[in-house]
Amino acid sequence: xxxxxxxxxxxxxxxxxxxxLGVLRSVTRLFDRDATGSWRxxxxxxxxxxxxxxxxxxxxxxxxxxxxIVSPWNAGxxxxxxxKNVTAEKALEWVRRSADERLVTLRSGVEAGDxxxxxxxxxxxxxxxxxxxxxxxxxxxxxxxxNSFPDEALAWLDAANVLTGDGDVAIxxxxxxxxxxxxxxxxxxxxxxxxxAFTDDRSKDWLHALLSGHENVxxxxxxxxxxxxxxxxxxxxxxxxxxDSEGFANPWGFLLTVEGAxxxxxxxxxxxxxxxxxxxxxxxxxxxxxxxxxxAPDERALGxxxxxxxxxxxxxxxxxxxLSEGRAEWRDRPARSGLDFARAVASLGVxxxxxxxxxxxxxxxxxxxxxxxxxxxxxxxxxxSVRLLSELDRWLNPLRERATGxxxxxxxxxxxxxxxxARTGEQADFVAVLAAIGRAHEAVAVSGTARRIVxxxxxxxxxxxxxxxxxxxxxDPELRIALALATARDDQPEGERRLPTLHGLxxxxxxxxxxxxxxxxxxxxxxxxxRAGLCRALTTAVRRRGMPRPDDEGHEEMLPAVRGPRITxxxxxxxxxxxxxxxxxxxxDERRIAELLAGLLTVDWATVAVESREKPPWNLHGPRAHDxxxxxxxxxxxxxxxxxxxxxxxxxxxxxxxxxxxxxxLAANRAGEVLDDAARRLRLGGVPHVVRPRHHVTRxxxxxxxxxxxxxDSDVQYALRRVGVLPDITEADKESA
Numbered sequence: 001x002x003x004x005x006x007x008x009x010x011x012x013x014x015x016x017x018x019x020x021l022g023v024l025r026s027v028t029r030l031f032d033r034d035a036t037g038s039w040r041x042x043x044x045x046x047x048x049x050x051x052x053x054x055x056x057x058x059x060x061x062x063x064x065x066x067x068x069i070v071s072p073w074n075a076g077x078x079x080x081x082x083x084k085n086v087t088a089e090k091a092l093e094w095v096r097r098s099a100d101e102r103l104v105t106l107r108s109g110v111e112a113g114d115x116x117x118x119x120x121x122x123x124x125x126x127x128x129x130x131x132x133x134x135x136x137x138x139x140x141x142x143x144x145x146x147n148s149f150p151d152e153a154l155a156w157l158d159a160a161n162v163l164t165g166d167g168d169v170a171i172x173x174x175x176x177x178x179x180x181x182x183x184x185x186x187x188x189x190x191x192x193x194x195x196x197a198f199t200d201d202r203s204k205d206w207l208h209a210l211l212s213g214h215e216n217v218x219x220x221x222x223x224x225x226x227x228x229x230x231x232x233x234x235x236x237x238x239x240x241x242x243x244d245s246e247g248f249a250n251p252w253g254f255l256l257t258v259e260g261a262x263x264x265x266x267x268x269x270x271x272x273x274x275x276x277x278x279x280x281x282x283x284x285x286x287x288x289x290x291x292x293x294x295x296a297p298d299e300r301a302l303g304x305x306x307x308x309x310x311x312x313x314x315x316x317x318x319x320x321x322x323l324s325e326g327r328a329e330w331r332d333r334p335a336r337s338g339l340d341f342a343r344a345v346a347s348l349g350v351x352x353x354x355x356x357x358x359x360x361x362x363x364x365x366x367x368x369x370x371x372x373x374x375x376x377x378x379x380x381x382x383x384x385s386v387r388l389l390s391e392l393d394r395w396l397n398p399l400r401e402r403a404t405g406x407x408x409x410x411x412x413x414x415x416x417x418x419x420x421x422a423r424t425g426e427q428a429d430f431v432a433v434l435a436a437i438g439r440a441h442e443a444v445a446v447s448g449t450a451r452r453i454v455x456x457x458x459x460x461x462x463x464x465x466x467x468x469x470x471x472x473x474x475x476d477p478e479l480r481i482a483l484a485l486a487t488a489r490d491d492q493p494e495g496e497r498r499l500p501t502l503h504g505l506x507x508x509x510x511x512x513x514x515x516x517x518x519x520x521x522x523x524x525x526x527x528x529x530x531r532a533g534l535c536r537a538l539t540t541a542v543r544r545r546g547m548p549r550p551d552d553e554g555h556e557e558m559l560p561a562v563r564g565p566r567i568t569x570x571x572x573x574x575x576x577x578x579x580x581x582x583x584x585x586x587x588x589d590e591r592r593i594a595e596l597l598a599g600l601l602t603v604d605w606a607t608v609a610v611e612s613r614e615k616p617p618w619n620l621h622g623p624r625a626h627d628x629x630x631x632x633x634x635x636x637x638x639x640x641x642x643x644x645x646x647x648x649x650x651x652x653x654x655x656x657x658x659x660x661x662x663x664x665x666l667a668a669n670r671a672g673e674v675l676d677d678a679a680r681r682l683r684l685g686g687v688p689h690v691v692r693p694r695h696h697v698t699r700x701x702x703x704x705x706x707x708x709x710x711x712x713d714s715d716v717q718y719a720l721r722r723v724g725v726l727p728d729i730t731e732a733d734k735e736s737a
Contacts, residue, residue, distance in 0.1 A: 002047070002048075002050070002051045003045050003046070003047050004045070004046045004047070004048070004050055004051070004052070004053065004056065005040070005043055005044075005045050005046075006020060006023065006043065006044045006045070006046060006053070006211050006212075007043060007211075007212055007213040008209070008210050008211045008212055008213035008214075009023065009043065009044035009211065010042050010043055010044070010213075011039065011042040011043075011307070011309060011356075011358045011377065012042075012358060012374040012377075013227065013228045013229060013230060013372070013374060014226075014227045014228070014257075014305070014307070014360050014372040014374070015227035015228040015253055015257045016228075017260070017307050017358065018227065018256070018257040018258075018259075018260030018261050019044075019210065019211075019253060019256040019257050019260060020037065020039075020044030020260065021037070021044075021259075021260030021263055021319070022255070022256030022257060022258070022259030022260035022261075023037075023044070023046060023056075023060075023211070023256055023259075023260075024036075024037040024044075024046060024316055024319070025259050025260065025262070025263065025316060026060060026064060026256065026259055027046065027048050027050070027056075027060075028315070028316040029316075030059075030063060030064070030065060031048070031049065031050075031059060031063075032048045032049045032050075034048075034315065035047060035048035035049075035315070035316070036048075036313035036314055036315050037313065037314065037316075037319070038310055038311055038312060038313045038314065039309040039310060039311060039355065040311065042309070042377075045313070047313050053208070053211060053212060054208075056211065057204060057207050057208045057211060058204075060207060061203060061204045061207050063102070064102065064197075064255075065102045065103075065104070065105055065106075066102070066103065066105065066106045066190070066191075066194045066255065067105060067106065067109075067152065067155065067156065067258070067259065067262065068105050068106055068108060068109025068110075068112075068149075068150065068152045068153035068155075068156065069106070069109070069156045069186070069187045069190040069191070069258060070106075070109040070110055070112070070113040070153060070156070070187050070191075071113075071156075071160065071178070071179040071185060071186070071187035071188075072113035072114075072116045072117050072132075072141070072145065073132075073133065073138060073141045073142055073145060073161075073178065073179075074132070074178060074179055074180055074185050074187070075127075075130060075131055075132040075133075076088060076180065076183065076184075076185035076188060077113070077132075077179075077185050077187050077188050078091065078092045078185075078188050078191075079092070079113050079114065079116075079117045079132065080117075080130075080132045082130070084130050085185070085188065087188065087192060088185060088188035088191070088192070091188060091191040091192045091194075091195055092110055092188075092191065094191075094195055095107055095110045095191060095194075096110060096111075100198065102198070103194075105152045106191070106194065108150050108152065108153070109149070109150065109152065109153040109156075110191075112145075112148050112149045112150055112153055113145075115148055116141070116144050116145050116148050116149075117132075119144060119148070120133065120137075120140075120141055120144060123140075125137040125140060125141065138169055138178075139168075139169055142157070142161055142169060145157055155262045155265065156179075156187070156262065158265045159172060159174075159175055159261060159262050159264060159265055160172060160175045160178050160179040160186075161178050161179075172264070172284070173284060173287075173302050173303035173305070173362045173370075174261055174264055174284065174305055174372075175261060176226070176370060181223075181225045181226050181369065181370055182369050182370065184223050184225060186225070186258065189222075189223065189225070189254060190254065190255065190258055192222075193251040193252075193254045193255050194251075194255065196220060196251040197251045197252055197255060200251070202217055202218070203251070203252070205217040206219065206250050206251055206252045206253075207252045209250065210250050210252045210253050210256070219248050219249050219250045219251075220248075220249045220250075220251060221248070221249070222249040223249065224248065224249050225254070226362065226369070226370045226371045226372045227254075227257050227372060228253075229371040229372065229373055229374075231248045231249070263319065263320060263323050264282055264323055265282075265323075265324065282323045282324065282325070283305060283306045283307065283308065283323070283328060283341075283357075284303055284304065284305045284306075285303070285304050285306070285328075285335055285336060285337050285338055285340065285341050286301075286303065286304070286336060286337045286338070287300075287301025287302050287303045287304045287338065287361055287362060287363070288301055288304065288337055288338045288339060288361070288415065290338075290339070290412050290415040290416050290419060300363065300364055301361050301362065301363055302362040302363065302364065302370060303361075303362045304337075304338045304341070304359060304360065304361050304362065304375075305359075305360045305362070305372070306328070306338075306341050306345075306357040306358070306359050306360075307357065307358045307360065308322065308323075308350075308354040308356075308357055309354065309355050309356045309357070309358065310322070310353050310354050310355060311355045312353055314353075322353070322354075327350065328340075328341050328344040328345070328349060328350045329344055329349035329350075330343050330344040330347070330349055330390075331390050331393070335349075338359065338361070338375075338419075339415055339418055339419060339422070341357075341359075342359075342376075342378060342418075342419055342422035342423065343386050343387075343390075343418070343422045345357055345378045345379075345380050345422070346378070346381075346382070346383040346386040346422040346423075346425060347382065347383070347386055347387050348380065348381075348382050350380060354380050355379065355380060356377055356378060356379045356380055357377070357378050357380065358374065358376075358377050359374070359375040359376045359377070359378065360372045360373065360374055360375060361373050361375045376419075376423060378422070378423050381425075383421075383422070383424075383425025384425075385421070385425060385427070385430050385468045386421065386422050386425065388430075388461055388464055388465055388468060389418070389433060389459065391459060391460060392414075392418075392437070392457075392459065395454050395457045396411060396414060396415075396440075398453045398454050399411045399440075399444070399450065399453060399454060400415075402453050403444075403449075403450055403453065404449075405447075406443050406447070407440070407443045407444055407447050407449075407450045409443075410436070410439050410440035410442075410443040410444075411440055413436045413439060413440065414433070414436040414437055414439075414440050416436070417429070417432045417433040417435075417436040418433055420432065420433075421433050427468060427469070427471065427472040428472060430468055430469070430472075431469065431472060431476070431479060431596070433599075434596055434599035434600060435592065435595040435596050435599055436595075436599070437457070437598075437599040437602060438530075438594070438595040438596060438597065438598030438599030438600070438601075438602075439595050439598070439599075441456075441457055441510070441598055441599065441602055442510075442529065442530060442531055442595075442598050445510055445511055445512075445521075445526075445529070446529075446531075451521045455518070455519065455520060455521065456510070456512045456519040456520065456521060456602070457602040458519055458602060458603075458604055459602050459603045459604065460603075460604050461603075461604075462487075462603045462604050462605040462606065465603055466483070466487070466573075466605075469483065477578075477579045477582055477588060478588050478589055478592050478593045478596065479596060480575065480576065480579050481575060481579050481580075481583060481588070481593050481597075481705065481709075482593050482596035482597040482600055483573050483600060484572060484573045484574060484575035484579075484709040484710070485505055485538075485575075485597050485600075485705070485708060485709050486504070486505070486572075486596075486597055486600030486601050486603065486605065487504070487571075487572035487573045487600075487605045488504050488505060488568075488569035488571070488572035488573075488708060488709050488710065489503045489504035489569055489570070489571050489572055489605060489606070490503050490504070490569055490570050490571070491503070491570060491571070502514060502519060503606075504569060504572070504601070504605070505541055505569075505597075505601060505708070506601040506602075508526075508540075508541040508544050508545070509526060509528075509529060509530055509537055509541060509597075509598075509601065510526060510529065510530075510598070510601065511523075511524065511525060511526050527540050527544070528540035528541075530594040530595075530597060530598050531594070533590070533594075534590040534591070534593050534594040534597070535583075535590065535699065535701040535702045535704065535705075536701060537594070538701070538704040538705055538708060539663065539666055539667045539701045539704040540667070541704070541708065542567055542662075542663040542666065542704040542707050542708060543663035543664060543667065545565065545567040545663075545707075545708070546565045546567055546658075546660055546662065546663045547565070558641055558653070558655050559655065560655045560656060560657040560685075561654055561655065561656065561681065561684045561685035561686070562656075562657065562659075562680075562681045562684050562685070563657065564657035564658050564659050564660055564681075565657065565658065565660055566639055566657060567636075567658055567662075567663075567707040567708065568636070568637050568638065568639045568707060568708065568709070568710060568711075569639065569708065569709070569710065570639045570640075571710075572605070572709065572710055573709075573710070574709070574710045574711060574712045575637075575705070575709040575710065575711065575712075576712060576715060577630060577631075577634050577711065577712070577715040577718075577719065580630055580634070580705055580706050581627055581630055583702050583705055584627060584629075584630060584699055584702045584703065586699060586702075628692075628722065628723060629671065629675055629703065630703070630706060630719070631719040631720075631722045631723045632675050632678040632679055632682070632692065632719075632723055633658075633674075633675075633678055633703055633706040633707065634706055634711050634715055634716055634719040635656055635682065635687075635711075635716045635719055635720060636656050636657070636658045636678065636681075636706070636707060637706050637707060637708075637709065637710060637711030637716070638656070638710065638711055638713070638716060639710070640655075641653045641654060641655040642654065642655075642713065642716060644685075644686055644687065644720070644726070645726060652686050654685040654686050654687075655685075656681060656682070656685055657681075658678075658681075658707055659674070659677050659681070661677075662674050662677070662707070663704070663707075665700075666700045666701060666703055666704055667700075667701065669700045669701075670700065671700035671703060674700070674703070675692055676692060678692075679691070679692035679723070682720070682723070682724065687720055687723075687724040687726070688724055688725050688726075689724055689725040690723055690724045691723060691724075692723070
């Protein structure tokens with residue numbers, strides 16, 4: 001069959017998408033039962049017996065048969081007959097009196113609606129004043145409709161409402177609230193558009209303009225509804241602006257939009273356990289204002305619809321099957337929110353054969369008028385890193401529901417970052433998620449209310465997270481520093497049950513302690529949290545690490561040349577001297593490092609430390625350092641003994657430890673005294689001819705990082721050669737470096 005691309009039926013706005021489906025549905029039921037449809041370049045492609053757009057327009061204009069779109073359950077539908085909605089009542093009367101054979105189906109629906117109203121009033125369900133029905137009788141009226149309607153009218157009933165097993169009535173946000181957009185009754189609008197399409201001389205031009213996308217004819221001055229937000233603002237929302245002062249609503253657009261909406265029947269999804277009680281429509285979830293550019297913090301999201309695009313031509317019954325299943329799964333459960341759906345798309349937890357999804361968020365704007373706002377388009381492809389943070393939901397969900405103020409804002413930041421990462425799968429966006437987690441966790445740590453909602457966050461999969469970050473860290477010195485600090489940890493005491501994340505920097509920078517072998521919040525404030533500044537917080541951590549500990553001085557092989565505390569951690573990724581130098585020079589974004597560090601400290605890095613014993617250490621390379629002050633301290637960033645070469649080709653092993661007074665000196669900006677003592681300790685350790693040139697250090701607090709994270713062996717050797725006299729570097733030394 002020939003392919004016919006419909007330029008006017010794109011994936012956005014929602015009216016254009018539904019129009020494409022409506023064309024296929026109309027062609028299938030009226031002309032060609034083997035017709036197929038697909039999406040290419042975000043345009044609908046119709047495969048049928050029609051070879052040209054003009055043929056299709058001519059056939060639909062002459063032979064289109066409207067569906068039985070009637071809503072006798074709504075007061076604005078015109079069935080009340082009380083003069084409250086004159087336009088709707090006139091449209092219904094036009095259908096009743098018409099002899100047009102094309103209106104047979106619609107006329108039978110109107111007659112059935114009249115019968116529902118008659119029987120309901122006889123049963124005493126009628127309302128008072130402008131109310132058509134008593135408020136508590138809506139379910140009864142809908143049951144009466146289901147028993148009285150012809151088969152052709154049930155599609156609209158099922159699309160607009162669904163009767164639940166618990167006696168409630170669920171709504172489909174795609175069609176408003178039971179077929180209403182505020183005061184606009186969709187069935188009344190539909191019948192009015194039918195009348196215009198069947199009686200106005202411009203009808204064929206309207207249809208051609210709709211399908212071709214060439215809006216070269218004036219439309220009706222009437223309500224647009226939520227399907228096309230771009231026109232909902234008034235006549236100047238039309239592409240023709242003031243030249244189209246007569247209107248901006250295309251009658252054929254509304255007819256085919258509703259035709260397409262009928263494919264989203266409402267009742268089936270509950271069989272699959274959808275967790276969204278108000279939206280049993282396929283591919284619809286709870287609404288969220290995060291994750292798109294036009295979101296407003298206080299805006300109320302009524303729901304979300306994710307419309308699928310498929311590239312393989314499919315018949316109408318195949319599309320109905322796809323939409324009736326409507327499955328999108330995240331963590332082996334149906335997606336419950338827009339974020340769940342985005343991550344389901346990224347992890348292929350959706351029905352097969354779908355190329356992409358367009359996300360629409362239903363929000364109240366322009367007063368209380370619901371609009372379907374296009375929020376994003378996400379191609380369906382696997383993004384492996386999305387699942388690495390799947391357990392984060394257990395910590396975020398209680399905060400999403402109960403947190404307020406700053407914590408709530410930081411949680412929204414995390415959701416925004418998760419949306420962006422699910423959309424792209426890029427490693428840079430994965431890093432941004434970790435920074436957002438850090439900001440959120442710091443906000444929770446200082447909120448007594450939030451700490452009662454959730455415990456400290458612990459993320460598993462440290463090795464997988466590190467693997468994901470490794471390549472991007474090669475070009476990101478701030479991430480390299482944060483990784484080296486976050487993964488730094490000591491061995492747990494022998495016989496003690498492993499407690500994730502509490503043998504490193506985390507207890508020093510965050511109010512986290514142990515409770516029954518699990519991390520818990522402590523009532524004691526953190527001496528200097530990360531929000532006070534990265535270098536200040538690290539200097540405070542260095543001071544606490546400098547306090548006496550059972551394992552701080554010696555090593556199983558030897559004692560240090562000069563006694564002192566072991567400040568450096570035994571395990572973790574190594575930090576390059578060049579990165580330390582960049583931090584000392586103040587050229588890095590310390591706030592970003594602090595946010596990344598706060599996020600990375602929530603990861604359980606124990607598996608990385610274990611595996612690093614069996615694999616080469618993770619040397620995240622950066623440039624070499626050239627500051628003598630840093631050269632004097634780098635050798636103290638190794639917890640184990642190291643080999644010092646000599647002129648006679650013999651080897652001398654030394655173990656260096658910093659002075660116990662160094663942390664206080666660095667905090668007091670007395671780096672000169674620290675450097676003098678470092679030179680003395682190096683000479684006593686066996687480094688010949690150590691010279692400490694006079695050098696003014698302006699940021700002594702930044703030197704603390706050299707004492708916490710593990711230095712690279714090659715950096716230590718190069719630093720010693722710059723401050724002392726050692727043999728020339730051999731080829732073997734260069735290869736090991």
